[in-house]
Amino acid sequence: MHSASRWLFVLLGLSLAFGASAADDPNEKAIKARRAAMTLQSWYVGPLFQMAKGAMEYDADAARTYAANFDAVVKIDAAAMWPAGSGNDAYEGKTRALPELWSTWPEAGEKAQALIEASSQLAAAAGDGLDALRSKIGAVGNACKGCHDDFRADKM
Template sequence: MKKTLTLLAAVATLGSTAAYAQDFEAQLKARQGQFRIMAINLGILGGMARGAVEYDAEAAQAAADSLVGVSMVNQAPLWPEGSDSMSIDGTRAMPAMWENLPDVLEKWGAFGAAAAEMQTAAATGVEAIGPALGKMGGTCKACHDTYRTPE
């Protein structure tokens, strides 16, 4: 009977570890996916600001709307403790994020505010996109400089 209980406990422990790893992988993919969405839409707006792509008010507005949408994603489930670059491969998140989570969330809020400003600026003309992009870039840099390992 003891052997059976020990075996069941071991199987339960292994099963719960596998389930956690699977959920953890989903969270990591989700947060990296949101950054890809941001990069694509910032690229659209950046291309217009640089003159590499012709300004299109509808496309600029759609890109800005997407950035606002991403800024509204609840970040808490995407950043489980232990999903930093020192604990796992495939991320550049520094452990300091979890030591200063209020600061991280404040920086995410600043990105959201800049995205909202971009949403307003995007449809007003190409000349408004550059300054709004500069502000958005500053919010990204503030977090990356502090909480992301260099390449």
């Protein structure tokens, strides 16, 4: 290749790198991933709340399956989805995560751990009858709320 055209390719590569769209921002990717993980958690735990409330008929097999999958999602290693500097102060309109999540660390980590514990107990009990499900679901709801109250903005 001619050295002049080689330079052209180098320059083209540089301009692509610097002109990268917002979608290539690793923090934005992380924000999307963590919001997707939250949505998945809701998807699996939602029917369990419905069953506990009596809004959906209790079914032991379904409850066990939902709880097992919920537990699996809760336990994924999501640490890299929460990079420092990706709060709603820097990414307004893209995330509801409050900067306090990082500035008060490890509080949010402790709240995540509380959810893991509540979810383990729910997974162990959900298939053992409606009363067993009801006895464990409250702690899960409190774990979600406990973290959202402190670390999630009301609005985007």
